[in-house]
Amino acid sequence: MTNAKSEIFQQFAELARVLGQGNRLELLEHAAQGERSVERLAQLTGLSLANASQHLQVLRRVGFVRSRRDGKRMLYRLGDGPVIELLGALRRYAEHSRAEVRGIVSDYFNRLDSLEPVSREALVKRLDDGSAVLLDVRPEDEFALGHLPGALNIPFADLERRLAELPKDTQIVAYCRGPYCVLSFEAVAALRAKGYDIRRLEDGFPEWKAAGLPVGTVGAGNSP
Amino acid sequence: MTNAKSEIFQQFAELARVLGQGNRLELLEHAAQGERSVERLAQLTGLSLANASQHLQVLRRVGFVRSRRDGKRMLYRLGDGPVIELLGALRRYAEHSRAEVRGIVSDYFNRLDSLEPVSREALVKRLDDGSAVLLDVRPEDEFALGHLPGALNIPFADLERRLAELPKDTQIVAYCRGPYCVLSFEAVAALRAKGYDIRRLEDGFPEWKAAGLPVGTVGAGNSP
DNA sequence: TTGTCATTCAATCAATAACTTGACTGATTG
DNA sequence: CAATCAGTCAAGTTATTGATTGAATGACAA
Known part of the structure; x- marks a missing residue:
């Protein structure tokens, strides 16, 4: 009992x-x-x-x-249970209640709010109507294991060298591993400094996948 | 870094x-x-x-x-953060992945699935059109601290004595403290045995409250 | 003020957890 | 069939944690 x-x-x-x-x-x-x-x-x-x-x-x-x-x-x-959902709930609680987390996050990700993240829904719409280009800044091996369909992969380390591949006239949406992954924050900061119109996707790859949205692997959507 | x-x-x-x-x-x-x-x-x-x-x-x-x-x-x-949501995520993960939990739950709550829980949305609709009566089987003191609007409170212990207060011709929806609270399961089992048409609300009081839905306190919706 | 009640604090002990080290196992390669 | 590589296992050390006990606090009532 x-x-x-x-x-x-x-x-x-x-x-x-x-x-x-x-x-x-x-x-x-x-x-x-x-x-x-x-x-x-x-x-x-x-x-x-x-x-x-x-x-x-x-x-x-x-x-x-x-x-x-x-x-x-x-x-x-x-694993295949709702792990990401559980971690998400933990993160949301932490963000809500813990001054420490908010402090670290905003200190570290220099003024996170000014980067105006794009939601998944908004991204899908903007990719549909061609008003945005999707950029995956994770290392190549992670990209190879799975990525958002249609994403262009330029690892953060290679960004400087490969600027030519990015459009100056279309908005770029960058993503990486998740809400606390630094890569996309830094990519946004770096490219904004160079005059690109770039925003961050709110979620990372795991969240996208966990939501049951389609995932590309190498060969699809990444032809050079 | x-x-x-x-x-x-x-x-x-x-x-x-x-x-x-x-x-x-x-x-x-x-x-x-x-x-x-x-x-x-x-x-x-x-x-x-x-x-x-x-x-x-x-x-x-x-x-x-x-x-x-x-x-x-x-x-x-x-507390006022999204605690219930976090606990819910934990519960959902546990239900998905842990045979032990599923085992205990179904052993204990004799064939939980046969009790066909009612969702919050369904409840609201049925209360609106008068096709259901809401029953809170928690102890009086808990009820006094907050309950679903319009609920009738008959603590599980008093159920036998107070059967007269329940309709035989309308469906009853019972709830208690949450998804793992036994009271409503037992109330459903007991009243079904007596021929009542009764089902269980999927959630308990805390989930209802956490969803931002209106909550009654003593004096409202419980007049004898 | 003194006494009482509800709760917290402090000290202690046993149980558990994290990490290290070094030995062991299983699969591949020469 | 060695030798090697990737990972696991087992044992030991140190640090944390949970529970118990008894003393200390803070609010109220006589």
């Missing part, structure tokens, strides 16, 4: 506890970008290999990530 | 960690029903007074609950 009730709370708590560790959240965010090896994830987060491996197993135990073997590599990717 | 990023993850993790404890989730659920004293919450959850107090302070530190003093009592209630 009361037993079953508190058992449910225990289940919920176990899930929350898995998210209750910064390193795991960071691993999860990286895994949400696409499949990654343990070694890569350890690199990306700065964790030791064994430590990353252990955290990934914790994440896997509750289904936040799944894994498969590819030769001698073990590849981890996001 | 990377520092600010992992600082954000730390912030998120702290929030999740607070939810990562069954007792705290249970306290939170009770506080979500309305204002309650520490003593009451300790009773409801079976925790020691000091322990409950300490957990409540942890919950307060991150804004999941707020407190105010009333004489010598300290009253705790739900």
